[in-house]
Amino acid sequence: MAIQSVGIIGLGLLGGSIGLAIAKHCPDIRTMGYDADPEARNAARDRGLVQTVCDTAAAAAEKADLVILCVPVGAMGFAADAVRSALPDGVIVSDVGSSKQSVADTLRAALPDITVIPAHPVAGTEQSGPEAGFAELFEGRWCILTPPDDVSETDIGALSEFWRSLGSKIEIMDAQHHDLVLAVTSHIPHLIAYTIVGTASDLEEVTRSEVIKYSAGGFRDFTRIAASDPTMWRDVFLNNKDAVLEMLGRFTEDLTALQRAIRRGDGDALHELFTRTRAIRRSIIEQGQDV
Amino acid sequence: MAIQSVGIIGLGLLGGSIGLAIAKHCPDIRTMGYDADPEARNAARDRGLVQTVCDTAAAAAEKADLVILCVPVGAMGFAADAVRSALPDGVIVSDVGSSKQSVADTLRAALPDITVIPAHPVAGTEQSGPEAGFAELFEGRWCILTPPDDVSETDIGALSEFWRSLGSKIEIMDAQHHDLVLAVTSHIPHLIAYTIVGTASDLEEVTRSEVIKYSAGGFRDFTRIAASDPTMWRDVFLNNKDAVLEMLGRFTEDLTALQRAIRRGDGDALHELFTRTRAIRRSIIEQGQDV
Known part of the structure; x- marks a missing residue:
């Protein structure tokens, strides 16, 4: 048919x-x-x-x-x-x-x-x-x-x-596996982007005008993601709660480890991660999922 | 001269x-x-x-x-x-x-x-x-x-x-104000991007191949940032430690609040933030810092 x-x-x-x-x-x-x-x-x-x-x-x-x-x-x-x-x-x-x-x-x-x-x-x-x-x-x-x-x-x-x-x-x-995979590849990235854009716009020491002027340093890519439809994304987080909270826990653990490496001045740990993440990017380009 | x-x-x-x-x-x-x-x-x-x-x-x-x-x-x-x-x-x-x-x-x-x-x-x-x-x-x-x-x-x-x-x-x-502004608009976005790409590549339940295949849902934008030069970025974090740790603390607080909103099913809090972040994007476009 x-x-x-x-x-x-x-x-x-x-x-x-x-x-x-x-x-x-x-x-x-x-x-x-x-x-x-x-x-x-x-x-x-x-x-x-x-x-x-x-x-x-x-x-x-x-x-x-x-x-x-x-x-x-x-x-x-x-x-x-x-x-x-x-x-x-x-x-x-x-x-x-x-x-x-x-x-x-x-x-x-x-x-x-x-x-x-x-x-x-x-x-x-x-x-x-x-x-x-x-x-x-x-x-x-x-x-x-x-x-x-x-x-x-x-x-x-x-x-x-x-x-x-x-x-x-x-x-x-x-369906359950889908929800876990997309929590990582889509839902957590959106949540993080919304959060950092919100954090940046609420600071007292740094004005919103400064945040906008100097956004070319990386921030602007997050603002693009954080401009996505609010209703759609509210519903995603309410409806994929378990997988999102699970993956958010992993992310927070890893961020805390990196925070500690910065505090201790552990440059080797930072360099090791920053090198490893490049490989993923290459694969995404090779497989035509970005340009 | x-x-x-x-x-x-x-x-x-x-x-x-x-x-x-x-x-x-x-x-x-x-x-x-x-x-x-x-x-x-x-x-x-x-x-x-x-x-x-x-x-x-x-x-x-x-x-x-x-x-x-x-x-x-x-x-x-x-x-x-x-x-x-x-x-x-x-x-x-x-x-x-x-x-x-x-x-x-x-x-x-x-x-x-x-x-x-x-x-x-x-x-x-x-x-x-x-x-x-x-x-x-x-x-x-x-x-x-x-x-x-x-x-x-x-x-x-x-x-x-x-x-x-x-x-x-x-x-x-x-110089000190510069370091605070750039911590928000550049250093923290890079740190977060490196972290989530690292988290995603270390999962047991989701394969690396799946992460790459479904990266178009948002993840791929983070991989672009996380492909930046490792030595340059290691040095940035080691040399702007105080401002980065300060701004990371603010981000983590905000992320924790959002995590709680998801756990409690507080859709209004999510929708309010997701709406607010759109305005920043509009300003960045208007001021020619992205297309």
């Missing part, structure tokens, strides 16, 4: 990019979309994010083979409720949330008789909203599927094929 | 970029350079980083109006020793180190009768070595001068004019 029509609920950065990527790569797939914000629906019409912008979530879902919920993790339950009565037979419901166990539990409870395959395209920018999407967002990026045990290989294959056609590479993973 | 000849000691990213920027913006200024590494001297000749690559530091300094020490902060004393006997009358000695109080103390002790004006161009990339420099590195970036009280306005003016001619904007600041 190949996906022939897609309903996109939520037309922000991710939802809008999916619509544009379909138009670019799979012009035969029909696209319907909905956003709870009327202004976002107007912007979606103006930008042509989907072929049909609908005035209800149900209308965007009722003729779809695949319904993708592109809303903050904390709104998944509401979005599922809004489409439930309209979902056609044989539909696959998926999502793009950054944490997967809580989304799996929520959607399973809200849509007990529906095929649900949670997914997470590991791609994004610090921009948000219907103006932010672009067709190339998923090209060369990984999309992680976390299918429950009772989902058929056929349905997993159909969703995989859909994401591959947008340029993604597919990985199948257990 | 206008600078007419510059001796550059150390031909890595910063030293090489100064040479190239002079060639681009001030072709009448003569440039001499030296690097302790013979391979770097060969690379500097091949790339034309300076007009004359000398085989000793003294030879690069002996006919210069301005000698700029472009070596790691921990090597400033050695570099000063190497040029001392060759320095002509009326020369200005400066540097590009990322911490200023310790450099000021070191150079004052090594060059007691010489005009020394420590400086810090707040510009750089994660690259290092003689291949890394480029003429545009300083354009639109701030260069902070931390002149001691006994330096004349004429000499401060000459050095300011030199950096302006390379495209920099000038700020005059007390």
